Amino acid sequence: MDEDGGTWSIANGGAHPDDLPNGIDDAMDIDLAAIMDIVEDLNPAAASSSSSMKKSGKENEKGSPSSMDEDEDLEDLGFSEEYLTKFCKDVSVSFFNQYGLISHQINSFNDFVNCGLQRLFDSVGEISVEPGYDPSKKGDGEWKYATISFGAVSMERPAMWLGGKPQTDGKKEEHLHFLPKHARLQNMTYAARMKVEMKVQVYTQQLVTSDKFKTGVEQYLHKEIISEETKPVLIGKIPVMVKSNLCWMEEAEKRDCDFDHGGYFVIKGTEKVFIAQEQICLKRLWIAERPCWTIAYRSELRRRRLYVKIEAPASEKKCPQIKKVINVHFLSCHIPLWILMFALGMSSDKEIVETIDVDMGNNSFVNLLLSTIYEADELCDGFRKDGKALKYIEEEIKSLKFPPEESISECLEKYLLPFLGT
Numbered sequence: 001m002d003e004d005g006g007t008w009s010i011a012n013g014g015a016h017p018d019d020l021p022n023g024i025d026d027a028m029d030i031d032l033a034a035i036m037d038i039v040e041d042l043n044p045a046a047a048s049s050s051s052s053m054k055k056s057g058k059e060n061e062k063g064s065p066s067s068m069d070e071d072e073d074l075e076d077l078g079f080s081e082e083y084l085t086k087f088c089k090d091v092s093v094s095f096f097n098q099y100g101l102i103s104h105q106i107n108s109f110n111d112f113v114n115c116g117l118q119r120l121f122d123s124v125g126e127i128s129v130e131p132g133y134d135p136s137k138k139g140d141g142e143w144k145y146a147t148i149s150f151g152a153v154s155m156e157r158p159a160m161w162l163g164g165k166p167q168t169d170g171k172k173e174e175h176l177h178f179l180p181k182h183a184r185l186q187n188m189t190y191a192a193r194m195k196v197e198m199k200v201q202v203y204t205q206q207l208v209t210s211d212k213f214k215t216g217v218e219q220y221l222h223k224e225i226i227s228e229e230t231k232p233v234l235i236g237k238i239p240v241m242v243k244s245n246l247c248w249m250e251e252a253e254k255r256d257c258d259f260d261h262g263g264y265f266v267i268k269g270t271e272k273v274f275i276a277q278e279q280i281c282l283k284r285l286w287i288a289e290r291p292c293w294t295i296a297y298r299s300e301l302r303r304r305r306l307y308v309k310i311e312a313p314a315s316e317k318k319c320p321q322i323k324k325v326i327n328v329h330f331l332s333c334h335i336p337l338w339i340l341m342f343a344l345g346m347s348s349d350k351e352i353v354e355t356i357d358v359d360m361g362n363n364s365f366v367n368l369l370l371s372t373i374y375e376a377d378e379l380c381d382g383f384r385k386d387g388k389a390l391k392y393i394e395e396e397i398k399s400l401k402f403p404p405e406e407s408i409s410e411c412l413e414k415y416l417l418p419f420l421g422t
Contacts, residue, residue: 102263105274109241113155121150121196123301125405142204144226151197154232157248158192158240180242180249180266181256187269191237192246199230239265297417303404304415306330308337310368313375322371331404331415333396338376342389344412349373 129146158178183190208222240246243262249255250262264273280286280298288294295308307329313322326337341352358365376383380392394408404411 100261102261105263106241106244109244113238113244113246117153117155117194121153123303124150125402128402142206145203145205147201147203149199151199151230153197154195155238155246156193156195157246158190177248179256180247183266184269184271188266189237189239189268190242190247190266191239194235194238195232196235197230198233199228201228202226239267241265299418303331304418306417313371313378322374324368324371325375326368326372327375330393331397331411332400333393335393335396336372336376336379338373339380339383339389339392342383343393348384 127148129148131143131145133143159175160178160182161175178190180190182188203223203225205221205223207219209219210217212218241262242260242264243250247262264271266272282298282300286296286298288296293310297304297306299305309327309329310324311327313325328335328337328340330340338349338352341355346352346355353360353369356369358369360366380388383389383392390408397403397408397411404415406414
């Protein structure tokens with residue numbers, strides 16, 4: 001230790017930094033002066049021994065190294081077995097007094113309310129509403145269509161409606177703070193109202209003839225907006241976890257019980273808790289043999305799920321010799337593996353085979369790949385040409401009932417194995 005109270009690494013037997021060879025980094029820096037001060041604060045009886053250690057430390061800089069072992073060092077510092085036991089107990093009690101045993105439950109619920117709900121509604125996308133095409137209900141004009149999209153999600157704190165009953169002070173208060181004890185006594189659910197900003201657009205559409213020389217098409221679908229409205233709509237109620245950020249008890253001065261740390265729900269007057277259960281890792285590929293050979297990437301969101309299956313061909317012109325092909329199920333579309341690989345930038349069949357790293361000496365594997373190539377040729381003739389495979393996937397995705405808003409390139413980047421290996 002330096003005379004001015006500096007620090008250095010003790011990884012090399014307490015050698016001074018100037019004495020260390022070049023290229024050796026410090027493994028651990030310890031401020032001995034700060035440790036001595038802490039020991040004096042925690043155990044005044046060890047102050048004298050601490051000062052003696054400081055003196056011996058200065059002598060060791062000039063003379064031979066100390067011959068005391070670790071046990072003697074701890075005793076000189078005042079770190080006896082009883083003292084260390086008491087110290088560890090105090091640290092544990094202090095930690096649990098601040099964080100508790102169920103803080104992870106409350107933090108998880110707060111994250112779901114603050115971020116998870118918004119992500120859930122954002123993943124729904126735009127909802128299209130089509131007419132029933134009942135001639136008796138058409139009325140005048142064209143058929144009306146509508147689209148519904150969701151915006152910001154807001155949560156209210158638990159409240160009890162009083163029905164406008166006058167209070168003792170003569171004022172009217174429609175709502176009262178709804179506490180967990182009220183839910184227990186009245187067999188109610190401790191819940192909060194959830195509102196979502198909804199945008200509703202009503203329109204009509206009809207085919208309009210256009211100048212093909214200017215627009216490139218003879219007819220196009222003209223969309224005429226009739227009305228458009230955006231307003232917050234009450235979706236429903238969500239149970240509130242006791243002692244979470246939405247709960248009134250989180251900031252209450254007087255708690256119902258000193259031993260109540262929260263982390264549970266009150267459902268119809270009964271306390272309910274979440275029991276942790278084991279769940280498969282969603283950032284790995286899972287292989288299954290039944291009902292067919294499947295490689296699955298199971299994401300929380302349905303659009304991010306991906307399955308690679310060895311199954312029967314889906315083309316109309318089936319060859320008797322083809323029994324199994326490799327298909328990729330992506331965004332609810334069945335895409336032959338070869339078309340997807342060319343859409344991702346592969347330039348030749350040889351490059352795909354080398355990427356898959358298949359054993360070409362195994363006839364069953366070779367026949368499976370040949371069947372997949374034949375299936376791809378049947379579904380998309382000339383898919384090896386630039387951009388044709390990507391265009392085929394784009395047409396398949398757009399033909400879905402609820403296609404994503406993103407382009408095909410954005411879909412592949414956003415939904416095709418987004419978090420694998422992270």
